[in-house]
Amino acid sequence: MIEINKVTIGINANLFSIDKVKLEKGKLYALIGKNGSGKSTFLKTLGELIQPFKGEIQWRMNSRKEQRIAFVTSKFDGIEYLTTYDYIALGRAPYTNIFGKLKSEDHDFIKNICNKLNINSLLDKFTTEISDGERQIASIAKAICQDTELIILDEPIAFLDYENKIKITQILAEIAKQRNCCIIHSSHDIDISLMMVNEILIIDSVNKKLTQHPIENINKDKVLNIAFPNDQFLNI
């Protein structure tokens, strides 16, 4: 779906370069790298918020950006008096008219997604009343409602407990397969990623390279060696 050939990522300086990365529909990708290695910058570039430092990402589509890309941030704190349903329903905004009126198809679409994610009991509650994990699932539901081919999540499980980390990564993997969309998320939870994603993208901040590895060809040691090449403590 998206092919990235010979592109350099960075805002004012070269963070890392990509020789060849290919993102396909129906797969869940994990982006792994040190703090400050440029994970967020890469995701923002992919989300067309910023331009690549050099080169161009090939993704020729005619439709509007809001119907192609959904973006989920690492934390949503909830908003006073905003119900979970209304929050999720905002995901339909790219398809509503100028007044933002939801049609019955939109409501059906939203209810269908909420059924799948098993969050019907949250819908009438305010987003400030539910837990961090529930809020994160609501954010993912909103992104799915946007019905895009690409969903980008910036450290979606960083602030969650172990159970929720696994649950949400599992949901992402299922959604990618069921809805045949491409989901990419950055993460520091290498073990969870190794269990559930289809492919891992690793940023090597010493050699300034981003490499792509199908899950079959990689294990934890390899990931650590690429992501943290100079760190001796790993060999203890």
Next chain:
Amino acid sequence: MRKQYSLLISLLIIVLVLLTFLHLNGGFNSWILMNLTEFNTNSTESIILKEIHLPRTIMVLIAGSALSIAGLLMQTYFNNPLAGPSILGISSGSNLFVAITLMSSGIFSSNLSIISAAILGAIFFSFIILGFSLKVKSTTSLLIVGVMLSAFTSSIVQLIQADSTLDALRSFTIWNFGSVQQVQLDQIPMILFFFFIGFFSLIFLIKPLNLLVIGENQAEFLGLQPRKIRWILILITSIFTGLVTAFCGPISFVGLAVPNLVKLIFKTTNHKTLIIGTLIVGSLFLLICDLITYSLEDLISIPLNSITSLFGAPIIIWIIIRRKWND
């Protein structure tokens, strides 16, 4: 849910209509409406009603709505429940520009030149605040910038005052009192014209405002065009703020307090409900404030501005206390 809203809104409208008649009557102490047996244009009662009470009532209704809507738009845009036209210094921009206009042409300034100056001043100061908001991320710091802007502006106004003619000074002082009394009947069409321009543009702002609730960055991913919306919002808040400031002088706290009250009453972030609620409660709030000045009129003459502050300031402090403050 929806049925509750319409019930609440109808109830508020009934109260608004009743108080509007009471206000038209001139408060509790007057019997104008009772004595008006026939609609004879020459009777004293109908002249008082038409020339004095009617413009004042219309102005109060419009000023309350306009200031409150300006506050609501700012609170949503800046994602800050304490934003408002007066605290962010937008009103002081209008104030400065009107001062310059009045001082330079004195009593000869036309209505249109005053209202244009007020709106231009509001637009100009909105851009200043917007510029600061890009640098200052903390919501409370932005408010301090607004307060400083007002302080800075008021000293400039004083400097202009020091160097102006007696006539100009007099017309400015009367205007600066912040009252709805001096509005004339022939000014009403222009006031209504500007109000309805802003009012009709609101219909097209419901969707963008609902998106802005989750923040500009997230809204952009859902199709919001931030630059376009920023321009429209500045224009509309400036029209609303400028309109009121031009004809009533500075009236503070209404734009800040009313949207917070409305959110508390309706408990929603849907701007369709919030806008309708703010229009009604805004009028209601200022109507009650002005009814108080009416009933105290025989004893003392107090500017409307001090009544709104008397109610508005405690409401704001209460809102600050009950919020979980996270910055």
